[in-house]
Amino acid sequence: KLPGKPSIAFDAYRGMHSVVSHCIVVHRAERLAFIRGPLNHASAQDRFFAFRDALHEHGLRFDGLLVSDPVPWNEGEVALRNLIETRKLIPGRDFDTLVCASDLLMLDAARHLERSGYRIPDDIRVVGFNDSPESRFMSSAGTTVRVPFPAMGRRAFCMLRDLVEGKVTVEDHVEPASLVVRASCGCNPAFHDAAQSDENSYDREQLT
Helix, strand or coil, X not given: CCCCCCCEEEEHHHHHHHHHHHHHHHHCCCCEEEECCCCCCHHHHHHHHHHHHHHHHCCCCCCHHHECCCCCCCCHXXXXXXXHHHXXXXXXXXXXXXXXXXXXXXXXXXXXHHHCCCCCCCCCEEECCECCHHHHCCCCCCEEEECCXXXXXXXXXXXXXXXXXXXXXXXXXXXXXXXXXXXXXXXXXXXXCCCCCCCCCCCHHHHC
16 A cells, blocks of 8 residues: 555455354364465465454464465465474364465465375365465365455546546545355355356446
């Protein structure tokens, strides 16, 4: 955000909180591990804080041993290897759910789990964040959080229009991020893409 300028963002905290809560409430998850994103990425930090807070709110103990060191977005396997090989954690025994700060991290970690003989979600649940194409590349499509890019784009257009027209106050705006339930968390595959799509088309009249 630039000082004195309005910004448009999405609520990464509530989005991550929703997917963690889903695993705990619906699937009775008790030992959740977390793969962190880059330390210098504000949204990645919000997702980690949401994971930690959701555990506390549902009466589960936060265990730092189950949280990976921060890693780049494309190093899910590196983070998972650190949990398994360095910290000697066994998926399915020491943690029943792997929460990933992005779908790219989820895909990379899930592929390593499956190469190692684990079945998703039978042996371990895996969930991600972003609802990017990577969430659908796994053998069990990934439960994730949808970032509302179309809604953010529409809102940004309106904010820019207001600035051009000289409106005195244009406020910051935060769009909600929504849970997308698929199969990797253990839900029935019939619920794939059950969340309503945000990808609507808009004509010029609707944007004026």
